[in-house]
Amino acid sequence: MTTDINLFSSYQLGNLELPNRIVMAPLTRNRAGEGNVPHSINATYYAQRASAGLIIAEATQVSPQGQGYPFTPGIHSPAQVEGWKLVTDAVHREGGRIFLQLWHVGRISHPDFQPEGALPVAPSAIAPPGNVVTFTGLKPYVTPRALETAEIPEIVEQFRQGAANALAAGFDGVEIHAANGYLIDQFLRDSTNSRTDEYGGAVENRARLLLEITAAVTSVWDADRVGVRLSPSGTFNHIRDSHPLETFGYAAQALNRFNLAYLHIFEATDADIRHGGTVVPTDHLRSRFTGTLIVNGGYTREKGDTVLANKAADLVAFGTLFISNPDLPRRLALNAPLNAADEATFYGGGEKGYIDYPFWTAAGEQVTSS
Secondary structure, rough: OOOOOOOOOOOOOOOEEEEOOOEEEEOOOOOEEHHEEEOOOHHHHHHHOOOOOOOEEEEEEEOOHOOOOOOOEEEOOHHHHHHHHHHHHHHOOOOOOOOEEEOOOOOOOOOOOOOHOOOOEEEEOOOOEEEEOOEEEEEEOOEEEEEOHHHHHHHHHHHHHHHHHHHOOOOOOEEEEEOOOHHHHHOOOOOOOOOOOOOOOOHHHHHHHHHHHHHHHOOOOHHHHHEEEEOOOOOOOOOOOOHHHHHHHHHHHHHHHOOOOOEEOOOOOOHHHHHOOOOOOHHHHHHHOOEEEEEEEEOOOHHHHHHHHOOOOOOOOEEHHHOOOHHHHHHHHHHHOOOOOHHHHHOOOOOOOOOOEEEOOOOEEEEEOO
C-alpha cells in the first residue's frame, strides 16, 4: 500500500522538525585547515546546503589515532571545536539542521598519521590490501596492532568525548560511523575480527563495541539526537562477513534498546556486488529496527519518493548529488536540471568543485551564490 508521503513531506525526528525528508549524506572532502580544523570555506559549503531536511556532516575523527586521510577534520581539540562552530553557526543562520558523524578509521590508516608514528589499531592484526593516501603520496597499508582488551574503554571514551565536543560546537546531533570498513565495522565483521576475548567470536561479542560506544554517546546526547550508520552489504576497505544477514540483523535489533534518532543504511552498490558482497536487503533491517530508517545509495527523486511512499524508509540521504547541487531540494522539487559533478575535485583542493557550483533560480538561471 502506498501513501502520499514523498521527499518533500515534513518529518518529526525526535523533537527536531525536518521540513523535508532529503538528507545530505556525510561526504569526505579533505578540505580541513591546518591542525584538521574546519575553517570558513567549510562553513560556506555547509551553509549553501542548509535547505536539506538534515545535513550529516562529513566523517570526523574523534582522536588523532582515528585519522586515516589527509585534511580530514577532527573533533578532539579546542581549535577544532571552534572551527566547527563556524560551520554550525552558518548552517543555523540559514535555517538548517546539522549532525556530525563521529569516526575512527582503525586499520585504514598509516604511521604517517599516527601520534609518534605508531601503528594503526584494529580488532586484529590483519592488514588491508592496497595503498593508503598519505601527505607524501601512496604508501602500502601496514599491519595494524590489535587492541588489547584493556585499551578498548579508551576507544569508547574517544567517542564519548567527541560527542561532548560536538555538543559544545553547536551541532544538533551526532551520527556514529559504524560503516564502510572503519573501526566499528572492523569489529562487527568476522573477516577483520579474529579476537578470542569478549569482543570477538559470536556476533553478540563482535557488536559489543558498537553498543558500548552508543551507550557512551547517548550519555552525552539525548538518544533522539543520536544516529548510527551501517553498511551491511559493503565491501569498501576490503571488508567482508561470513553471515551479514545475521550480523547486521542482530546489530539493528540490539540498537533498539537506545531509542535512537535513526539507523542510517548505506545500501549495496554496483561495486559491492562486483566484489562479491552479499546484498543484505534493507527490509531485513527495517523489520528489526523499530525507529526511523534513513537509506542511502544512488537515489533519484523517483526512487526516493517510491521508497518513502511504500514506507520502506522514512528519510532518503543523497551524497554525490549534494556535492554538485547545493540547492538539491529545490532542484528536485522543480524537476530542474542537475549540475554534473566534477569528480577530479571531490577530494582536497580549495573552492573549485566545493563552493562554486551554481544555484538554480526561478528564472532558470544559474547563479554562483545563495
